[in-house]
Amino acid sequence: MREKLQKFMIGRYGADELGRALNITVLICFVISLFSALLPPLSVFYWIGILLFIVQIYRMFSRNTARRYQENQKFRDLRYRASRKRSGFRTRWAQRSIYRFYKCPGCRQRVRVPRGHGKICITCPKCKTEFVKKS
Numbered sequence: 001m002r003e004k005l006q007k008f009m010i011g012r013y014g015a016d017e018l019g020r021a022l023n024i025t026v027l028i029c030f031v032i033s034l035f036s037a038l039l040p041p042l043s044v045f046y047w048i049g050i051l052l053f054i055v056q057i058y059r060m061f062s063r064n065t066a067r068r069y070q071e072n073q074k075f076r077d078l079r080y081r082a083s084r085k086r087s088g089f090r091t092r093w094a095q096r097s098i099y100r101f102y103k104c105p106g107c108r109q110r111v112r113v114p115r116g117h118g119k120i121c122i123t124c125p126k127c128k129t130e131f132v133k134k135s
C-alpha cells in the first residue's frame with residue numbers, strides 16, 4: 001500500500017508552504033461554518049472550504065511542478081511583503097509620540113521627522129524633493 005502510494009506520487013508536486021496555508025484556511029473555513037448561524041451545507045464558508053480543499057488536492061497531485069513551484073514562490077513573496085509592511089507599521093506605531101511620518105510626494109519614500117517643531121520644510125533623502133508639513 002505504502003509502495004503503491006509512493007509510486008503514485010512520483011513526478012507529482014506534493015505539499016509546500018502554499019499547500020499548508022491552504023490546509024489551515026480550509027480548517028478555519030470549516031470551523032467558521034460550524035459556528036455560523038446557517039446550517040453547515042448552506043454556509044458560504046463551507047463552500048469556500050470545499051473549493052480550497054479541491055484546489056489543494058489538485059496542487060498536491062499536479063504533475064506540472066514548475067507551475068506549482070511558481071505559485072508557491074508568488075505566495076512566499078506576498079507573505080514576505082505583508083510581514084515587512086506589518087513590521088514597518090509596528091515601528092511607526094512605537095515611535096509615534098517622538099516622530100511624525102510622511103510620504104514624499106515625489107517618490108513615495110517614507111520620511112521620519114521629529115515632532116514639535118511647527119511647520120517645517122522636509123527634503124526627501126532619496127529624490128531631494130522639498131515639501132512643507134507640520135511636525
Ligand SMILES: [Zn+2]
Nearest residue numbers: 104107124127
Ligand atoms: Zn522623494
